[in-house]
Amino acid sequence: MLTLQLQRFAAGERTERATPRRRQEARKEGRVARSPELTSAVAFAAVLVVMRILGPAVWGEWENLIERDLGSVSTKSWTVETVRALMAQQVMMAARIMIPIALVAVIAGLAVAVIQVRPMFVPRLLLPDFTRISPATGIRRIASLQGAVEALKSLLKFAAVVAVAYTSMASLAREMVNLSAAELAAVPSILGRSVFNLAIRVAVAMVAIAAIDYGYQRYHLERSLRMSKQELKDELKETEGNPLMRSAIRRRARQFAQRRMMESVAKADVVITNPTHYAVALAYESDAMRAPQVLAKGADFVAQEIRRRAEAHDVPLVENPPLAQALYKTVDIGQEIPPDLYQAVAEVLAYVYRMRGMGRR
Template sequence: MAESESGQDKTEDPTEKKKRDAREKGEVARSKELNTFAVMMAGAGALLVFGGALAQDLAELMRMNFTLSREVVLDQRYMGIFLLRSGEMAIWAVQPILLTALAAALIGPIALGGWLFSASAMAPKFSRMNPFPGIKRMFSAKSVMELLKAVGKFTIILFVGLSVLSSDIDDLVRIAHEPLESAVIHSLQVVGWSTLWMSLGLLIIAAVDVPVQLYTAHQRLLMTKQEIRDEHKDQEGRPEVKQRIRQLQREMSQRRMMAAIPEADVVITNPTHYAVALKYDADKGGAPVLLAKGSDFLALKIREIAVEHDILLLESPALARSIYYSTELDQEIPAGLYLAVAQVLAYVFQIRQYRAGKGKRPDPLKGDLPIPPDLRRDS
């Protein structure tokens, strides 16, 4: 059972995020034995399929280079010409086999772990240059496993190779008595079938290594219960971080609210526990808008700012409580409070006219303002 650095047992299956992060780092299950098996099988198959054409090209190549006229032998210029032609013929002759092996080298890793390009895995890690961890890895359980696999591969390939050679002795002897062209074709066939049988021997190693690699990769990704809880907190947001964010949002909202108070037409108070600041824009129409609201200490700050900017303070406990609880910042007041607020704004307009010397001083608002029962809030 895997154990974390904290001493807790890693008993929980990895989460999707853990798998995704590991994949981004290039930490996926890979089997070198499966890749070797795929390349060997592809090479052997290509040799059997394209062996006849390869033999003919090789025979043509030998005829071209060993049947030279006297003029060609005595002229040094033909040396470079024949070298280039020979290289071109050799490349075209082995191209199908090389392309088949290249395709197998690409498909083999994709078969286990899928296609993956990770810049993180390609980045140089200077920790790998430290000789002490390297010496430690030489005597690790993984190194022992690799040694056992190497011995197993050697034993299986040796056994299969000796078996194939013993069964092909008659063919190998007959090749010595065949014409050159048929001998080359026969040789390639023997090599192709021998390679194919030895590749099948690697299938045993790959069949054992693939489950081991899958199990090892899964064990490496196991998590403790605490790691799962921490990951869940990180995804959902840690409570202390969320609380801090909410606090900052409240502070920013309060700063914007305080900055908007000088634009208010009136501040209605409780008189001490609540304060709401309203603004009515006749040009835009609509209903009055709540610019600021607060209780206790915040209500005191609203009143102080209103006094600093010569904004009328009006005591109306019932209306202040109704607006405070029924209206959010930057929203219009509800329709049920239109009449009460209209009376307040009319009084504010008369006060402004009086202060400007254009009218007499209005009488203070008397009695309770008309507030619907469903919008009333008792103190």
């Protein structure tokens, strides 16, 4: 009894890799490996790259705009309309700067998301799922092992980013001490460069952590998709059919092929026999064939049926045991005879043609 129970437990254990069909079904349900942190981290890094490339030119243009607008307006002539016009110009300038950066962030985020999950559309996920807002479901999700793992992951991510930011801030603080010796005009540039370097380090840390998280998500998905041996057997039955049904199909296919083979005996020029154990039907058309072709062959009962069909259609029977065995063992149905049997088969065909009183080129 204990042995049987252990066998049942082993049969239900998920130890097998998921089949393509199971992966496709999981994909239709929206179960794919993805890391939202990777999308946001790459988008953040892309924004920093764009700012590094376009930043100096954009900042210079903005400075020129401010100097031109503020320098051309006297403080005595400032009115509500003047200030409103200046603010509108500044907002338009900010929009021209931010829109390309925002587009880069969106494109980078979409590209990373598509690379992770590939293009897919899951209509079921668009339907409202009230279980997601159920307090009981939320409590169970938080209290589950998966919830604890996700919380630990979030804590480790936050700790790693804070550690990188702290070390960068420490170096930034040391640079701040030296700012007193720098010229006042150079202070904004130094501060901007230091803050940008801090952002770059944080972005690199975020991308690295998100890549690790994506690897974990793939590992977790693979484990969740594993199948038991019984599930593999059930899927095989569903996709390929019942073994008895497959056997019946193969049997019918063999019967159909044998019936067609027997029908082709009527087209043969000669049937070479063993005399009773083997029978091989040959045909030769000089205009269409390079060599004689085997139309049918068989042993024992099948050989007897070939002989009977040949006699019914007046196809000559020639007893030649060595040649019959050689043809049966070396040539498949529908194939031409090999060159080493040309001479022996030619002699048989010549004999048949003489007996019929007809010659062929």
